[in-house]
Amino acid sequence: MDKLESNLRVIKNTLGVFGIIGNVIGTIIVIFYCCTIRFFPAGLSVGDVLFCLCIFAIFGILYIVFIGVLHLASKLFLILFEKQIYKILIKKKINPVTFSKDRLFILCLSVIANILILFIAYRIWIQSSSLQTSLVFGFTVYMAIFCVGCMNVFISQWEELKLKNESEPSEENDRRLYFYIRNIKISSKFLFRVGMFITPLIVVSGIYVGLTNITLSLIGVRQSDVTIYVDKNYQHLFYNSENKDYFDKINCSSACQLEHVNILMTNIGTKTKFQIPAKSIHNTTDSPIEFEVPNEAIKGIRNK
Known part of the structure; x- marks a missing residue:
């Protein structure tokens, strides 16, 4: 019973923290949008502030879907150039990795993801009547895909090194797998995951504005x-x-x-x-x- 109460307390605190962070990020999204349209709403109510949590949730879901598409799109190039990547890792004396698990299924999803990206670029061209805007979007998207692909290599290599370290522990491998901040052990894999999450928002042209407009349109x-x-x-x-x-x-x-x-x-x-x-x-x-x-x-x- 005590364990159940403890778990419920953890869930409650987690949801509370998520609610606070969601409201803050949602408010930041609204503030940036207000700056772009040079309009700041007056007479805000408590309901309007809570509305920011809804904005954050929708924006977050859209962004996670976008990252998922980039992740799948990168798999196509990782599988097609697997041999070249393997040779580079061997040359750099790094444990080789493989990306060919469920090759056919992953390839199909990756091809669909790439087609979706090209379709979005085409839609941007049609809606903006600007080929340059579409090309810039496409170029920056594939720059992000390259970065995500590199991080996928690092993550796969990290997992291979972790398995090796479990069977043959060594301080050198441990230093490559983890780092410490005030005696807090943090996985290097976590940094790659964070980088994979943040990179598209920084690299892809217009993604923040585009997702913000879609989010605000969905909620009216x-x-x-x-x-x-x-x-x-x-x-x-x-x-x-x-x-x-x-x-x-x-x-x-x-x-x-x-x-x-x-x-x-x-x-x-x-x-x-x-x-x-x-x-x-x-x-x-x-x-x-x-x-x-x-x-x-x-x-x-x-x-x-």
């Missing part, structure tokens, strides 16, 4: 290309703007109907910020027009 904070209905009492905001001719055509009899709107932030705080792209007002050379209105001014949102 950010919405793209929608039609919104704004309280007609706020129509003066549109008529007093620089593009008065465009807004004169808007029907504001019961509510102002605005089409092709990108909602940058809503459902957090008391205000909503949205933008109308320049192409919607037939002038692609200008910057998008941005407005801020109270949440209650938004009478409805219609997705296409």
